[in-house]
Amino acid sequence: MSDFLLDPEVTFLNHGSFGACPKEVFEDYQHWQLQLERQPVRFLQRELPTLLADARRKVAEFLGSQPHELVFVPNPTFAANTIARCLPLGPGDEVLITDHEYGACRFAFQYAAEQKGFRVVQQAITLPVESNEAIVDEFWQGVNENTKLIFMSHITSSTALTLPAEAICQRAREAGILTMIDGAHAPGQIPVHLGNLGADFYTATCHKWICAPKGSGIFYVREDRQPMVDPLVVGWGWGPEKTFHRENEFVSNHEWLGTHDPAPFLAVPAAIAWQKKHFxxxxxxxxxxxxxxxxxxxxxxxxxxxxxxxxxxxxxxxxxxxxxxxxxxxxxxxxxxxxxxxxxxxxxxxxxxxxxxxxxxxxxxxxxxxxxxxxxxxxxx
Incomplete structure (x- = not known):
């Protein structure tokens, strides 16, 4: 407990909701906040793009992806909204999810379905589970010719169940179905290698099991799928007058959300280093x-x-x-x-x-x- 800021009078058995930040990671987070406040213009306009690129590179190494396939986002709800709204889904199309999905991300797809006319289909995963093969087979009963996207958790929030994401992604790719994995609870709790996983889209929090500051998350889009994904927030990173990340259109379009505190993103490498050293x-x-x-x-x-x-x-x-x-x-x-x-x-x-x-x-x-x-x-x- 001494490495953390948690109240010693509380038996804290709820890391899964919002995580907890080690003291040395929190100090790194405050370091970046101080740098921002000492010279905001210099920090945000001249230093931040390079700092984000370096942080993104370290996170990509930790998660087994290429740096240009990742952007920082506040949380998986943000990434789920991005995919739900930008994919060309309409009447007759279906998004298949499990009946174990996190409410906020499920709501993102249900809201988009009401606006665009596609259906969100919940397929049951019966508890108790018996094997990964049984999970895949039961989930696949919800697939039909109208299924265009599979959205599922890597580790579920409500039922704490580790799902066989890699096997489902492989089967979906063979069937020509897109996949998005909600990895909110996975990185830092189980090994994650995005290059091997095979998902088209993946999102995760860094403030849960990686123990980074609150408001830090990642959004992965496989390189060949990036032209499909429009930004949820359009700002200075978009268009011919783009100001930030000119070297990569996907990163430029999605990572600059307007003025915000980037310190949680920049502290993620410190959290990864803490994990490797202490956990x-x-x-x-x-x-x-x-x-x-x-x-x-x-x-x-x-x-x-x-x-x-x-x-x-x-x-x-x-x-x-x-x-x-x-x-x-x-x-x-x-x-x-x-x-x-x-x-x-x-x-x-x-x-x-x-x-x-x-x-x-x-x-x-x-x-x-x-x-x-x-x-x-x-x-x-």
Whole structure:
């Protein structure tokens, strides 16, 4: 916990919502803010393009892509809106998603569907899952001749399920279907190599599992798909009078969003460096073990069940508390007010889950605090 700015009085088991920033990364973030404020014109007009290019190069190396295939964006919702609005989708076309998708990104496609006349089709992925092959087969039941785009999570937010994105991208490419992967929870939690993954479009947060400052994300567009993607925000990076990133049209069109604080983007390399120094090997294995211990212990309490086999989750675990017949908001409030535990209580379809996250700051005592709290809650339910 000492490497982070988290409140030591709170058992923080919700890294999956907004992440947490290590102190040294936060200091790098503040360094860039200070440079901006000391000479805003020089920084934004003369220095920033080169600084962003250097940061983009380091992120591309970390994610296995080419620098000109990446741009920084505030979050995956921004990237999902970009694709939903720019692709030439219309009446008769379908976008296939799973029934596990994050609400904000799903809403982006549903909004665009209402405007443009295409359909968003949700295909069920039944829980518990049995194998990656079974997931692919069940998901593919939603594909037909009208399917033009597949949008799916790499690791789902609501159900903490790792999906076989590479296998689905490969099958989609063979069928001539575009793919966009929402990797909000993937980089920093599992290895991601965009060149091998095979997605046409990929987006991710950097402020979750990479532990960069809030408001940092990436949007990947494979080079041969870049002519398809119009910018969501048109500014000085677009057109013949473009001011920034003249060397690459895709980067120029998409990365200059007008005046904003670029410090979160510039601090992402520091977060990647922190990961490589402090959170590999034994440290990462410890986080996995703690999450699995939380699931194993909690699921032995009467009325609580595990959801996934261990192979299908990493640093976010899930327990099913539907049988407790409690209101989700009341349970979340009870965890925080009575036990000072920060953990999300999630309604998904007709079920209720608690999602437990672990990172470098998580301890065995944190897990014990959570398990003991759940025992008391069940006893007093």
């Amino acid at each position: 590999t090997g034994e440290a990462r294995q410890k986080a996995w073990d703690l999450v699995r211990s939380a699931v194993d212990q909690a699921s032995q309490i009467e009325g609580i069940r595990r959801v996934h086999p261990n192979a299908f989750f990493q640093q976010m675990g899930l327990i099913d508390v539907t049988a407790l017949k409690l209101e989700s908001d009341a349970l979340k409030t009870r965890l925080y007010d009575n036990y000072r535990i920060e953990a999300p209580v999630i309604r998904w379809q007709d079920r209720m889950f608690i999602r437990v996250s672990a990172h470098a700051y998580t301890t065995e005592q944190d897990i014990a605090t959570f398990v003991n709290a759940m025992r008391e809650i069940v006893t007093n339910a």
